Amino acid sequence: MMKYDFTAIEKKWQARWLEEKPFTAVNGDTTREKFFGLIEFPYPSGQGLHVGHARPFTAMDIICRKKRMQGYNVLFPIGYDAFGLPTENYAVQHKIHPAKVTHDNVENFRRQLHMLGYSFDWDREVNTTDPDYYKWTQWIFLQMFKKGLAYKASMPVNWCTSCKIVLANEEVVEGVCERCGGEVIRKEKAQWMLAITKYADRLIDDLEDVDFINRVKIQQRNWIGRSEGTEVDFTATNGDRLTVYTTRCDTLFGVTYMVISPEHPYLEQWKDQIQNWDEVSAYQAEAARKSDFERGELNKEKTGVRLQGIEAVNPANGRHVPLFVSDYVLMGYGTGIVMGVPGHDQRDWDFATAFGLPIVEVVQGGDITREAFVLKDDTGIMVNSGFLNGMTVKEAIPAMKEHVTKEGYGRPKTNFKLRDWVFSRQRYWGEPIPLVHCEKCGWVPLPEDQLPLLLPEVESYEVTDTGESPLAKMTDWVNTTCPCCGGPAQRETDTMPQWAGSSWYFLRYMDPHNDKALASKEALNYWSPVDWYNGGMEHTTLHLLYSRFWHKFLYDIGVVPTREPYGKRTSHGMILGEGGEKMSKSRGNVVNPNDIVAQYGADTMRLYIMFVGDFEQAAIWSTEAVKGSKRFLDRVWNLAENARDSTDPTPANEAILHRTIKKVTGDIDSLKMNTAIAAMMTAVNELTANGVTKGDMKILIQLLNPFAPHITEELWERFGFAAESGKMCCQSDWPVYDESKTVASSVEFAVQVNGKLKGTVTMPTDSSEQAVADAAMAVDKVQKATAGMKVVKTIFVRNRLINLIVKPQ
RNA sequence: GCCGGUGUGAUGGAAUUGGUAGACGUAGCGGAUUCAAAAUCCGCCGCCAGCGAUGGCGUGUGGGUUCGAGUCCCACCACCGGCACCA
Numbered sequence: 001m002m003k004y005d006f007t008a009i010e011k012k013w014q015a016r017w018l019e020e021k022p023f024t025a026v027n028g029d030t031t032r033e034k035f036f037g038l039i040e041f042p043y044p045s046g047q048g049l050h051v052g053h054a055r056p057f058t059a060m061d062i063i064c065r066k067k068r069m070q071g072y073n074v075l076f077p078i079g080y081d082a083f084g085l086p087t088e089n090y091a092v093q094h095k096i097h098p099a100k101v102t103h104d105n106v107e108n109f110r111r112q113l114h115m116l117g118y119s120f121d122w123d124r125e126v127n128t129t130d131p132d133y134y135k136w137t138q139w140i141f142l143q144m145f146k147k148g149l150a151y152k153a154s155m156p157v158n159w160c161t162s163c164k165i166v167l168a169n170e171e172v173v174e175g176v177c178e179r180c181g182g183e184v185i186r187k188e189k190a191q192w193m194l195a196i197t198k199y200a201d202r203l204i205d206d207l208e209d210v211d212f213i214n215r216v217k218i219q220q221r222n223w224i225g226r227s228e229g230t231e232v233d234f235t236a237t238n239g240d241r242l243t244v245y246t247t248r249c250d251t252l253f254g255v256t257y258m259v260i261s262p263e264h265p266y267l268e269q270w271k272d273q274i275q276n277w278d279e280v281s282a283y284q285a286e287a288a289r290k291s292d293f294e295r296g297e298l299n300k301e302k303t304g305v306r307l308q309g310i311e312a313v314n315p316a317n318g319r320h321v322p323l324f325v326s327d328y329v330l331m332g333y334g335t336g337i338v339m340g341v342p343g344h345d346q347r348d349w350d351f352a353t354a355f356g357l358p359i360v361e362v363v364q365g366g367d368i369t370r371e372a373f374v375l376k377d378d379t380g381i382m383v384n385s386g387f388l389n390g391m392t393v394k395e396a397i398p399a400m401k402e403h404v405t406k407e408g409y410g411r412p413k414t415n416f417k418l419r420d421w422v423f424s425r426q427r428y429w430g431e432p433i434p435l436v437h438c439e440k441c442g443w444v445p446l447p448e449d450q451l452p453l454l455l456p457e458v459e460s461y462e463v464t465d466t467g468e469s470p471l472a473k474m475t476d477w478v479n480t481t482c483p484c485c486g487g488p489a490q491r492e493t494d495t496m497p498q499w500a501g502s503s504w505y506f507l508r509y510m511d512p513h514n515d516k517a518l519a520s521k522e523a524l525n526y527w528s529p530v531d532w533y534n535g536g537m538e539h540t541t542l543h544l545l546y547s548r549f550w551h552k553f554l555y556d557i558g559v560v561p562t563r564e565p566y567g568k569r570t571s572h573g574m575i576l577g578e579g580g581e582k583m584s585k586s587r588g589n590v591v592n593p594n595d596i597v598a599q600y601g602a603d604t605m606r607l608y609i610m611f612v613g614d615f616e617q618a619a620i621w622s623t624e625a626v627k628g629s630k631r632f633l634d635r636v637w638n639l640a641e642n643a644r645d646s647t648d649p650t651p652a653n654e655a656i657l658h659r660t661i662k663k664v665t666g667d668i669d670s671l672k673m674n675t676a677i678a679a680m681m682t683a684v685n686e687l688t689a690n691g692v693t694k695g696d697m698k699i700l701i702q703l704l705n706p707f708a709p710h711i712t713e714e715l716w717e718r719f720g721f722a723a724e725s726g727k728m729c730c731q732s733d734w735p736v737y738d739e740s741k742t743v744a745s746s747v748e749f750a751v752q753v754n755g756k757l758k759g760t761v762t763m764p765t766d767s768s769e770q771a772v773a774d775a776a777m778a779v780d781k782v783q784k785a786t787a788g789m790k791v792v793k794t795i796f797v798r799n800r801l802i803n804l805i806v807k808p809q
Numbered sequence: 810g811c812c813g814g815u816g817u818g819a820u821g822g823a824a825u826u827g828g829u830a831g832a833c834g835u836a837g838c839g840g841a842u843u844c845a846a847a848a849u850c851c852g853c854c855g856c857c858a859g860c861g862a863u864g865g866c867g868u869g870u871g872g873g874u875u876c877g878a879g880u881c882c883c884a885c886c887a888c889c890g891g892c893a894c895c896a
Contacts, residue, residue, distance in 0.1 A: 215814075215891095218812070218813065219812085219813075219892090222811090222812060222813090222891085222892070223891090223892080225892095225895065227895075227896090245896065246896060259896095302894085326894095327894090328894045329896080330894075330895070332895085333895045333896075334896060335896095338896050339896080341896090345896070346810095348896080415895075538890095538891095611821090611833085611834070612821070612822090613821060614822075614823095616814095617822095618815090618890095619821075619822090620820095622821065624835060624836075625820090625821065625834065627835075628833085628834045628835060631834090632833095634848095634849090674821095674822075674823085674833085674834095675832090675833080677833080678822090678823070678832065681832095681834075682833065750829035751829090752829085752876080752877075754876070754877090755875090759829095793876070795876055797828055800829085801828050801877090803877065804876090
C-alpha cells in the first residue's frame with residue numbers, strides 16, 4: 001500500500017495550478033452566473049501569514065471552490081494593504097526603504113498563500129502601494145475634494161511631548177506614548193477631513209437592503225448613533241442665543257440651570273461680562289490639560305463653575321436660571337450647551353446635587369429625591385409643565401416639538417455620534433495627498449493627468465521636530481507651481497491614512513490593469529456588487545463603514561452601478577492560543593502555519609482550521625488535535641486504495657452519500673464548515689465498514705475537494721477521472737442529492753413514558769403510530785412503567801418518538 | 810452604565826430549531842500487532858451509587874410554560890468583545 005505523501009502531492013498540484021491557471025475569472029462571461037467572493041486583503045507584515053489569516057481565507061476558498069464546481073464564474077482575488085506604520089517604523093529602524101520592506105514581505109506572503117493551496121486569481125493581484133493603484137486612490141480623493149467632501153479643519157491630535165511627534169490613536173496606550181512612554185497631550189493641528197457625516201443617514205438606512213450578519217448592522221448603527229431630537233433656543237441675559245439640543249423637549253419646564261462646554265467660543269467672547277473670569281478661565285485651562293482618557297475616567301464626579309453676571313432665560317416659561325461651565329458637556333456633540341433637567345437626567349441630577357441646585361419634577365412616577373426619573377414609556381405623566389400637564393411622555397415629546405417650532409424658538413433636529421473622518425497623517429509611507437496650496441488660489445487640486453503624484457525619495461523617514469511629515473523636508477518637492485495661476489505654491493505634505501487604499505480595493509480587482517479608469521464600466525457592471533465579503537468584527541466601524549461611504553460617493557458621481565459595495569457580510573471568530581489567550585509574540589503562543597504544513601500538509605491544515613469550532617465564534621488552537629484531521633485524510637487515502645474498480649455506486653452506500661451531499665452542500669453555504677467535515681468523517685467511517693467502489697469515491701472526493709484540494713485532485717487523477725474530463729477543480733458537476741435517497745429504510749424511535757425515556761424501538765421508516773405504540777409496549781421497561789396504569793394519551797412524532805402518557809387506574 | 814456575544818463531559822465542540830443531550834475529533838483507559846517504539850486496528854469512555862441487572866442526577870443559577878426544554882418565557886450570575894458624561 002502506498003503511503004499518502006502529502007508533500008509531493010501538494011507540491012505537484014500547486015505547481016500545476018500556478019502554470020495552468022484554472023482559477024482565472026472571466027470578465028463579462030454571460031453564459032455563467034458570476035460570484036465575487038472577497039476576503040480582507042492582508043497587511044503584509046514582517047511576521048508573515050499566521051493561522052488567524054488561514055481561518056477566513058480557507059473558508060472563502062472553500063466557498064469559491066464549491067461555487068466553481070457548481071458552474072459559477074468565480075472571482076476570488078487577493079492583494080496587499082501595504083501602506084502603514086509598522087513598515088515605516090521598520091524602515092526607520094533598519095534604514096531600508098519601506099518599498100523594499102513591502103516588496104520582501106509581499107513575496108513571503110505570496111509564497112505562504114500558495115503553500116496553503118488557495119484558489120486565488122493571481123493575475124488580479126493588487127498592492128495599495130503600487131503607483132498604478134494609488135493613482136486611483138488619489139483620483140477618488142480629488143473627486144471628493146471637488147464635491148466639497150474633503151476640507152481642512154483644525155483638530156486636536158495626540159502629541160507626544162517627548163518624541164515631539166503626532167501619534168495615531170493606536171499608538172497612545174493609557175494616555176502615554178506607546179514607544180517612549182512620554183506624556184501625550186492634545187494639540188490643535190490643521191488636518192484634512194472627509195465629510196462622512198453627510199452620508200450618515202444613508203449609511204444607516206441602506207443597511208436594510210444588505211445581507212449583513214446582525215451584529216455588524218447593530219454595531220454600525222450604534223457607531224453612527226443617530227438620535228432624533230429638538231433644538232431649543234434659550235437666551236442669555238446679555239442677548240446672545242443659547243441653542244441646546246435635547247431628545248427630551250418634554251422636560252423643558254424642568255430646566256433649573258444650564259451648562260456650557262469649557263471649549264465653547266462664547267466664553268472668550270464673554271470675557272469682560274463674566275465677573276468671575278479668573279475662576280472660569282482657570283477651569284478652562286484645567287479641562288484642556290486633561291486628556292480624553294482622564295476626562296472619561298473621572299466620569300461621575302461633576303465639577304464646574306457658575307458664571308457670575310450672565311444667566312439664561314427659558315423660552316418656555318420665561319424663568320431665569322443660572323449658567324455654568326462644566327466639562328461634562330462635550331463641544332463635539334450637539335451645540336456645546338445643554339439644558340439641565342436634574343429631575344429626569346442622571347448626569348444633570350448628579351450635577352445639581354453637587355451644586356445644591358433645585359430639582360423639579362415634570363414627569364410623575366419616580367422618586368426624584370433619590371435619583372433622576374428617566375423612563376420614556378407610558379408610565380410617566382407630565383406635571384408642572386403648563387399645557388403639557390396630563391400627557392404621557394410619549395405624547396408630550398411630539399406636542400412640545402410642534403409647539404416650539406410654531407413659537408419659533410425651536411426646531412426638530414437629528415444628531416449623530418459619528419464624526420467626520422480625520423484623513424491626514426504626518427507620515428511618509430502613505431498616499432501623497434494630491435493638492436497644492438497657493439497664496440492666491442488657496443487649495444488647488446492637481447490636474448488628473450498628473451496623477452499619480454509619486455511619493456518622493458527622502459533621506460530619512462523620521463517625522464520632523466514640528467510633527468510634520470518627512471515629506472516636509474523635501475523642499476524641492478514641496479515647492480511647486482500653482483496649477484491654477486502658475487505662481488509659486490506648496491504641496492500638501494500630509495499623506496493619507498491606511499484606510500484609504502482599502503476603501504475601494506475590491507473595485508480594482510474587477511479590472512486591475514486598467515490605466516484609463518479605476519475599472520472599466522463593463523467590468524464594474526458585470527462584477528458588482530461583491531457577493532460575499534467575510535472579515536473581522538474589528539473592521540466593522542472603520543474599514544467596513546469607510547468603504548461603504550466611498551462606494552456611495554462613487555455611486556453618486558456615476559462611477560459604480562450599485563449603492564452598496566457588498567451584498568453579504570459575515571464575520572469569523574478569532575483563533576486563540578493554546579491557553580485560550582490572544583496569540584501574540586510576547587505570550588509566545590503564536591502558531592506558524594509553515595510548521596503545520598511542513599509536518600502535516602496544507603490539506604490537513606485547511607481541514608483542521610475549519611474543524612476547530614464554530615466559524616463565527618472564537619476558537620482555541622490545539623496543535624495536538626491537528627492529528628485528527630491528518631488521520632481522516634489517511635483514512636480517505638486508504639479507502640481510495642481499496643476501492644473496487646467499478647464506476648457504479650454501491651447500493652448500500654447510497655443513503656450515506658446522499659445524506660452527506662445534502663449536509664456538506666448546505667453547511668458550506670451557511671459557514672458550518674465544522675459540521676460539514678464531521679459529516680464527511682462519519683461517511684468515511686461508514687463507507688470503510690461497507691467497502692466502496694470508484695463510483696462512491698468520486699462523490700466523496702468531490703465533496704472533500706473544496707476543503708482538501710490537493711489530495712482529492714490527486715485521487716481524481718489516479719482514478720482516471722482526469723483522463724476523461726480534466727482537472728477536478730474545473731468540473732461543473734458538484735454532486736446533487738436526491739431527497740428520497742437520503743432516508744434510511746428503518747429508524748430508531750425514542751420511547752417515553754410520561755416524557756421519560758424508557759428505551760428505543762427500531763421500526764421501518766414512516767411506521768404508523770399504532771405500529772410504533774405496539775412495539776413500544778413490548779419494551780421491558782415500558783411494561784414496568786405502565787404496569788397498573790392506564791394510557792390516557794399518546795404523543796407521536798413521525799420517525800422520531802412516541803410518548804405514552806399514563807395515569808394510575 | 811449601555812449594546813452585542815457566550816456559558817454543554819477531562820477537552821474542542823454537535824444537537825434536524827421544542828422531540829433519544831454529548832454527533833465528529835483530541836486526550837485517557839483496555840486489547841491486538843511489534844524485539845521495542847511510533848504508526849495502525851478493535852473495544853470502553855457524562856457524573857454518583859451498585860459486583861450486577863439497574864436506579865438516581867445531569868447543558869452557568871433559581872423559577873415558569875409544556876406530554877416533553879440545552880432550545881421558549883421571567884429573574885439572576887460569570888466570562889469575552891464593543892461603546893461610554895452623546896444631552
